[in-house]
Every structure is written in structure tokens, then in C-alpha cells.
Amino acid sequence: MSDTHTLAAGxxxxxxxxxxxxxxxxxxxxGTSLGFWLxxxxxxxxxxxxxxxxxxxxxSYAAGPTGKELFDLGLVAxxxxxxxxxxxxxxxxMLQKQQKNVRGTLTWLAVTGLLGLAFLxxxxxxxxxxxxQGATPQRSAFLSAFFxxxxxxxxxxxxxxxxxxxxxxxxxxxxxxxxNVRRVNCLSMFWHFLDVVWIGVFTFVYLMGVL
Amino acid sequence: MSAHELHAGHGGDHHDDHHGHGDDLHVTRxxxxxGFVLAVILxxxxxxxxxxxxxxxxxxxVLVLGVLAAVQIVVHMVYFLHMNGKIQGGWTMLSTLFTIVxxxxxxxxxxxxxxxxxxxxxxxxxxxxTGQPQVGEHHHTAP
Numbered sequence: 405m406s407d408t409h410t411l412a413a414g415x416x417x418x419x420x421x422x423x424x425x426x427x428x429x430x431x432x433x434x435g436t437s438l439g440f441w442l443x444x445x446x447x448x449x450x451x452x453x454x455x456x457x458x459x460x461x462x463x464s465y466a467a468g469p470t471g472k473e474l475f476d477l478g479l480v481a482x483x484x485x486x487x488x489x490x491x492x493x494x495x496x497x498m499l500q501k502q503q504k505n506v507r508g509t510l511t512w513l514a515v516t517g518l519l520g521l522a523f524l525x526x527x528x529x530x531x532x533x534x535x536x537q538g539a540t541p542q543r544s545a546f547l548s549a550f551f552x553x554x555x556x557x558x559x560x561x562x563x564x565x566x567x568x569x570x571x572x573x574x575x576x577x578x579x580x581x582x583x584n585v586r587r588v589n590c591l592s593m594f595w596h597f598l599d600v601v602w603i604g605v606f607t608f609v610y611l612m613g614v615l
Numbered sequence: 616m617s618a619h620e621l622h623a624g625h626g627g628d629h630h631d632d633h634h635g636h637g638d639d640l641h642v643t644r645x646x647x648x649x650g651f652v653l654a655v656i657l658x659x660x661x662x663x664x665x666x667x668x669x670x671x672x673x674x675x676x677v678l679v680l681g682v683l684a685a686v687q688i689v690v691h692m693v694y695f696l697h698m699n700g701k702i703q704g705g706w707t708m709l710s711t712l713f714t715i716v717x718x719x720x721x722x723x724x725x726x727x728x729x730x731x732x733x734x735x736x737x738x739x740x741x742x743x744x745t746g747q748p749q750v751g752e753h754h755h756t757a758p
Contacts, residue, residue, distance in 0.1 A: 437640070438703045445714040452718040456725035481662050488654055491695055502642060589640050596695040600688055605627035606658075607684040610667045615673050 410457030429484055440590045447560075451601050454556055458549040458609060466544035476530070477498050481608045483526045484602065490519035491599045494592055506579055509588070510572055513535070517568045520561055523557045527558050549607065557605055559600050568590055642697060650694025657687035 462471070493516045500508030531551070534540075541551040571591060575584050661683050663669070670676040692698040692711075700708045 434640075434703070438706055441703075441707050442710055445710050448718060449721070452721045456722050458727050459722065477662065477666050481666075484658055484662075488651070488658060491654070491691075492647055492651040495642070495651070495695065498642050499644055499647070546659040559736050593696060596691060599695070600691045603658075603684050603687050604693070607661060607680050611661055611680055612677055614665060615676050 412485070434586075436586055437589055437593070440593060444593060447597070448601075450556070451553075451604070454549075454553040455608065457602060458553045461545040461549040462609075462613070464545035464570075466546075468544040468547065469537070469539050471546070471550075471609075472615075474537070475610050475614050479526060479530055479611065480606055483523055483530075484606050485601050486519050486526065487602050490516045490523070491596055493519060495533060495594050498588070498592055500581060501585060504580055506575060509580065510575060511587075513568060513572050513575075517565060517572070520565050520568070524558060524561055526535060526566070527554070527561075531555075543564040553609065554605060557598065557601055560594075564591070564594055564598060567594070640697070646697070650690055653690045653694070654687060657683055657690060677756050 408442055493512050495511050497512035497516060532593055534547075541548045568591060571584070572585050574587070578584060580588075661680050664676065664679065670679060679756065698707065702708075
């Protein structure tokens with residue numbers, strides 16, 4: 405993560421040191437956050453493929469139930485509210501982290517985690533309800549595409565939660581050392597990214613599905 | 616050159632400095648509040664439009680929802696993900712633009728090609744497995 409520094413040290417030792425002009429030349433200021441951003445962009449491509457699949461198959465009901473019959477928009481609105489609130493609470497955790505306040509950071513991360521958990525609980529309830537009604541992924545191409553897209557997003561949230569809990573333990577043990585600050589920054593990107601994907605899900609899957 | 620010299624001069628405790636120097640992660644409360652208020656408004660409008668059945672024309676409704684989603688994504692990018700053209704020397708913006716182009720080609724290309732393929736490969740006799748039209752009326756029974 406301190407690659408610019410390493411480069412600088414190496415350059416000084418070489419016979420003809422390469423002169424760096426960070427003010428003018430493009431250079432990664434923080435290699436990890438750029439790398440993590442690139443990972444998120446590749447994740448975007450996965451979701452693009454799943455959205456495209458849903459776009460093609462989203463109305464192939466195979467004489468089965470339609471989105472209009474299945475989707476409960478009240479439940480989706482509740483879920484959207486949970487995820488949106490968790491975005492702002494993560495923002496508060498970032499502000500506490502910036503002020504080097506360990507307790508405040510941990511508190512807001514915990515609130516974020518609880519909201520994420522509430523999101524997952526509602527989503528699992530929705531899935532269980534659908535499957536109970538016979539609307540399983542095997543029922544139609546529409547439902548296969550639906551469960552794959554929404555389930556992949558839910559899996560991301562699950563792994564985000566695991567990361568969040570792990571990171572909270574790390575912060576409690578070691579405090580806000582640079583490594584943990586870096587991890588909080590990366591998780592922040594991950595979490596807000598999932599909220600961005602959810603905008604696509606509630607718009608294109610749920611809202612347009614009941615039109 | 617000054618930033619580089621600053622780095623070299625700091626030796627062991629360069630870690631803190633390194634993070635401070637990456638100004639891309641300086642966040643402010645007002646940014647988060649602004650982003651949150653905008654996001655709530657941009658979420659509430661589409662839910663209200665659909666749940667109250669405000670727009671009768673389906674095409675119009677899809678277009679309006681799509682525009683609102685696009686605006687909300689930009690709001691999240693700017694206020695929550697702190698995007699701008701300067702962080703990481705512009706590499707973040709560059710990779711994002713590449714991704715947007717790629718996503719647009721994937722989505723538009725898939726929908727365009729698959730829609731036409733479905734339209735052209737429609738069997739003349741009604742086949743319950745593949746004869747379902749892509750858009751329009753759908754008859755269904757309870758599972």
C-alpha cells in the first residue's frame with residue numbers, strides 16, 4: 405500500500421534515480437483503494453450481466469405467477485429504507501473514524517450492521533414466502549432470473565456483514581491503526597456500492613415489475 | 616515535487632502521512648446529509664409513482680423511473696462514494712467511465728439482440744414452452 409514510498413526509496417538507491425513529480429504525473433495516491441475500486445467495477449459487470457439476463461427473461465412467466473402478483477411493494481420499500489439508512493449510518497461511522505473516535509466508529513458500524521441484518525431478514529422472509537407460494541426458482545425463467553439477481557445482491561450484503569463484524573473485532577483489538585482505517589474505507593465503498601446496485605434492483609425488478 | 620519530499624522525510628511513520636495525503640477520503644457531515652436527503656426524495660418519488668398508480672402509460676412510467684434511478688445513482692456516487700475527477704489522479708473516474716460504457720453496451724446489446732431474436736423466432740403454432748410473447752399479454756394460472 406505504500407508503493408509510492410517504496411518506489412521513491414528504490415529510485416534513490418539506483419544510479420540514475422528516476423525523478424517523480426507526483427503533483428503533475430498521474431500516480432495512485434492509495435493503491436489499495438484504487439484496486440478495491442477496480443474490484444467493485446468488475447462486480448458491476450457481474451451485476452450488468454445479471455440485469456441483462458433479467459431484462460430478457462423478466463417476462464417469461466411460463467404460465468406461472470407474474471411479478472405483479474408476487475411482489476409486495478410495501479416490503480420492498482421497507483427493505484430500501486433499511487439499506488438507505490445503513491448508508492447514512494456508515495457515513496457517520498466514517499466521520500467518527502476521521503475524528504479518530506474508536507467508540508463512535510464501533511457504535512455506528514454496529515448500527516449499520518443491524519440495519520444490514522434487518523435488510524437480510526426481510527429479504528429472506530420474502531424469499532421464503534415466494535417459495536412457500538410455489539414461486540420457486542425452478543418455476544419459470546422469470547423466477548430463475550429474479551432469484552439469481554436479487555440473491556446475488558443478498559449474498560454480497562451477507563459477506564459485507566461478515567466483513568463488518570470481523571472489522572469491528574479488529575478495531576476493538578487494535579484501534580484505528582492505518583490498516584484498519586484502510587479497511588473501513590474499503591468496506592465503506594463496498595457498502596455504498598451495494599446500495600447503488602439496490603437502486604437498480606428496486607427500480608428495474610420490483611417497481612417496473614408491477615407496472 | 617514537494618509531496619514526494621514530504622514522504623521521504625518522514626521515514627518510519629509515513630503511514631499516517633500517507634493516508635492524510637490521499638485527500639480523496641476526507642468526508643464531511645454535510646455531504647452525507649445532503650446525499651441522504653436527496654436519496655430519500657429520489658427513492659420516495661418512484662415508489663409513490665408506482666404504488667399510487669400516478670402514471671397510466673407504461674412506457675412513460677418506465678422512462679421516468681429509469682431517469683430517477685440514474686439520477687439517484689449519480690447522487691450516491693458523488694455524496695456517498697465521494698467520486699470526482701481528481702481522486703487517484705483521475706484513475707477512479709477513468710475506470711468508472713469504462714465500466715459505464717461496458718455496462719451500457721452489455722445491457723443495450725443484450726436487450727436489443729434478444730428482443731429481435733425472440734420476435735423473429737416466434738413459432739407459427741402456439742407452443743406453451745417457447746411461444747410466450749416477450750411483451751404484451753400473458754395468461755397465467757395459479758401455480
